[in-house]
Amino acid sequence: MAALYLHLPFCFHKCHYCDFYSVVDTPAPRPGNPRQTTAPNRQPATVDRQPGFTRALIAELAQVAPDATPDPTSDPAAPLRPRTVFAGGGTPTFLRPALWDRLLAALHRGGTLDQTTEFTVEANPETVTPDLMRRLADGGVNRVSVGAQSFQQASLDALERWHRPESVATAVDACRAAGITNLSLDLIFAIPGQTMAMLDRDLDRLLELEPTHLSTYGLTYEPQTPLTARLRVGRVQAIDEDTERAMYARVLERLEGAGFAHYEVSNWARATPDHRHRCAHNLAYWTNANWLGLGPGAASHVNGHRWRNAPNLTRYLAHWDGDTPDTPPPTQDHERLTPDQRVGERLMLGLRLSDGIERAWVHENVSAGHRRAAAIDELLGLDMLEHTPTHLRLTRRGLFVADSVIAKLL
Numbered sequence: 001m002a003a004l005y006l007h008l009p010f011c012f013h014k015c016h017y018c019d020f021y022s023v024v025d026t027p028a029p030r031p032g033n034p035r036q037t038t039a040p041n042r043q044p045a046t047v048d049r050q051p052g053f054t055r056a057l058i059a060e061l062a063q064v065a066p067d068a069t070p071d072p073t074s075d076p077a078a079p080l081r082p083r084t085v086f087a088g089g090g091t092p093t094f095l096r097p098a099l100w101d102r103l104l105a106a107l108h109r110g111g112t113l114d115q116t117t118e119f120t121v122e123a124n125p126e127t128v129t130p131d132l133m134r135r136l137a138d139g140g141v142n143r144v145s146v147g148a149q150s151f152q153q154a155s156l157d158a159l160e161r162w163h164r165p166e167s168v169a170t171a172v173d174a175c176r177a178a179g180i181t182n183l184s185l186d187l188i189f190a191i192p193g194q195t196m197a198m199l200d201r202d203l204d205r206l207l208e209l210e211p212t213h214l215s216t217y218g219l220t221y222e223p224q225t226p227l228t229a230r231l232r233v234g235r236v237q238a239i240d241e242d243t244e245r246a247m248y249a250r251v252l253e254r255l256e257g258a259g260f261a262h263y264e265v266s267n268w269a270r271a272t273p274d275h276r277h278r279c280a281h282n283l284a285y286w287t288n289a290n291w292l293g294l295g296p297g298a299a300s301h302v303n304g305h306r307w308r309n310a311p312n313l314t315r316y317l318a319h320w321d322g323d324t325p326d327t328p329p330p331t332q333d334h335e336r337l338t339p340d341q342r343v344g345e346r347l348m349l350g351l352r353l354s355d356g357i358e359r360a361w362v363h364e365n366v367s368a369g370h371r372r373a374a375a376i377d378e379l380l381g382l383d384m385l386e387h388t389p390t391h392l393r394l395t396r397r398g399l400f401v402a403d404s405v406i407a408k409l410l
């Protein structure tokens with residue numbers, strides 16, 4: 001098992017663009033947005049579910065580690081020793097420090113972290129405190145991914161994202177003071193109302209903080225989100241496609257100029273000969289390695305078999321508190337990819353990487369008469385794909401329409 005993902009589902013507010021599984025029922029104290037423009041979209045809390053969740057997550061961990069693995073090709077008694085651990089959410093840094101202590105102790109007790117070289121925790125800047133960062137660092141966390149998204153209040157308001165722009169620098173300082181220097185920052189562009197000058201200011205602030213890694217995303221209007229509902233009724237105007245592409249081009253130009261290597265369509269690592277700042281956990285996803293996800297809504301992938309825990313905290317807690325905790329928790333979306341689908345998926349994931357995918361692998365897995373071979377030839381002719389001596393990869397032109405290029409090869 002290359003990677004372990006932990007889904008910590010609590011947030012103190014639901015950002016309006018977000019479709020990740022998260023719940024907003026933790027009682028106060030919680031950070032708020034002094035400039036909030038719409039009413040908080042949360043229910044008043046009656047029960048604090050963080051302690052129960054932590055117990056449940058530890059119970060789920062105990063079921064898969066140290067002596068259980070669903071990987072049929074490995075020794076059934078092999079302990080779970082992932083090389084990477086990633087705590088996402090939700091807002092993992094909204095879990096209270098004492099509960100983090102329990103979770104980290106459980107991970108150590110089972111030996112789960114014995115071979116882990118990268119342990120990332122996602123953070124909302126408003127919830128990062130020096131105390132929590134010290135506890136995380138003491139518990140083995142060595143990488144933090146801070147959701148900056150923008151450094152301008154107008155853009156954060158447009159996203160209904162509740163943190164203050166100045167909290168990002170404070171969060172970065174707290175991580176560094178605790179000894180966590182491997183820091184990633186997330187940035188969203190093409191936010192309603194954003195201009196190129198605003199994006200430039202965001203990039204200025206981002207680079208001033210000297211992160212080791214960056215993730216940059218054009219805003220996506222996910223179905224079923226409040227932002228998309230506002231778009232539908234005309235209360236929000238999306239940035240047009242040409243401007244979004246120009247913004248992506250500006251991101252490429254600025255980050256390359258600042259010494260970052262663009263190693264995946266949306267991801268950047270400070271350039272070093274040994275690529276040590278690339279996110280090893282996400283690389284496990286992009287290279288189709290095996291990973292296990294724990295927590296409500298967490299997805300897993302083992303040898304072409306995919307599934308996810310039901311995204312429902314109430315059911316998750318009921319399962320682990322109930323009388324059948326020795327069975328797996330409720331899961332859904334089971335899918336076993338056919339060999340043909342696995343080839344499509346490997347192409348999809350591999351071409352997102354700037355290195356691309358090995359030509360030898362393509363030669364072996366895409367036969368000459370197959371529709372994918374014709375699509376690859378066509379895309380080479382259109383200057384969307386190119387061959388290097390060893391790899392097939394997106395061209396600069398193809399990068400701007402990566403999703404539609406890749407869709408032709410699925």
Ligand code: SF4
Pocket residue numbers: 010011013014015018019020022089090091124147
């Ligand atoms: S903090 Fe993250 S997970 Fe929570 S609502 Fe906002 S974007 Fe979604």
